Amino acid sequence: MSEADQSEALSGQRGERYTEGVVDLLGVLAYGELSAFDRLAEDARTAPTLSGRAALAKMATAEMGHYRLLEEQLARHGVAVEDAMQPFVTAFDSFNAATAPHSWLESLVKAYVGDGLAADFYREVAEWLDQEHRDLVLTVLDDTGHSAFAEREVQAACEQDRSLRDKLTLWGRRLLGEAITQAQRVVAERDALAELIITGSGDITGIAEMFRRLQGKHAERMFRLGLG
């Protein structure tokens, strides 16, 4: 099959616009994995213990395993992963620049909250996709073990330190705000992706409900860290 035929077969009955939205989605996921790799690798370098360092390096490695799956699927659509990621570089990098962590714990909270929010969002979107792409998205959202690690470290550090807990709680709130700002910018600029989301959630009320669910899950997540 030629690349164009493959691409058509993959988009099935839903047409070109759908495929365009899916390629955007795979691209933003891929850049998310590459960014997560960077961040985990950087945290590995500053980990206070050798075993923490090795644990984080392994998690970074798992993100690149997901990246490869996305790259392969994009290739089946005839799209280079670099081209699919390019539109999302600025939004991610702006988010990261605006939320540069000042400590090991801020960094753990950022990864936990950021990845959790992103995963909840992508899981909602996955429900509207064809079977093949849904399975792929759910696979690359597999937690690489970072969550349990972050919960352990943050809970232990906050147990005896009320003011640290308050500071990290504020930090978590700021992360939520910055993430929503950037997500809105991305969607505003990518028409096909926006259509995928609007069609999937039904209408503008559906989108509002989705955002409420995401915020609810964010609150639960903060609670699991022992914050908020």
Place this chain on the structure above:
Amino acid sequence: MSEADQSEALSGQRGERYTEGVVDLLGVLAYGELSAFDRLAEDARTAPTLSGRAALAKMATAEMGHYRLLEEQLARHGVAVEDAMQPFVTAFDSFNAATAPHSWLESLVKAYVGDGLAADFYREVAEWLDQEHRDLVLTVLDDTGHSAFAEREVQAACEQDRSLRDKLTLWGRRLLGEAITQAQRVVAERDALAELIITGSGDITGIAEMFRRLQGKHAERMFRLGLG
């Protein structure tokens, strides 16, 4: 089999001292992989293109695949990888502190020259090991694709720029000197590892010959980069 039995079976006829030397060797290799992961991940972050960044992140990931193999073999000896690596942390970190690259190209040359030297050395040592450990060492020395990448980038950059070429040539020489200094320190502190090397190379003349071979290969490597 208990861990102690496994460890004995692995060391075969050669006794406890041999096993101790092998555990040291696996430990230094593991820390080398973890350090290579760090360095490649950091280079990924500063890569001038998105595809260079993804390429380096994949290489970093491959290093962690090697790390896992070493960790598993150490576990068969009943040794935690962190404990096996610990004695070598200072030497590696001193080497890295003394040779912090000031540019993307210095960083590429450092990885190329450092990994090449280390691989040549470990390949010599592998010849003196039992079959199982020899196979493992040769597997983890598999090039992760960095070499071809570095050759391409460095040659292209130096082609039109004689003064850059001279600077990188000096840089390569300094790397050789620093690497030898740190290697000698490590061997001086780890008796079992030193014995493994002395027994393997026959005598002190054998060691001197090995060092000459390593320097010869270093010179060839610089030549392949278009330097020296």
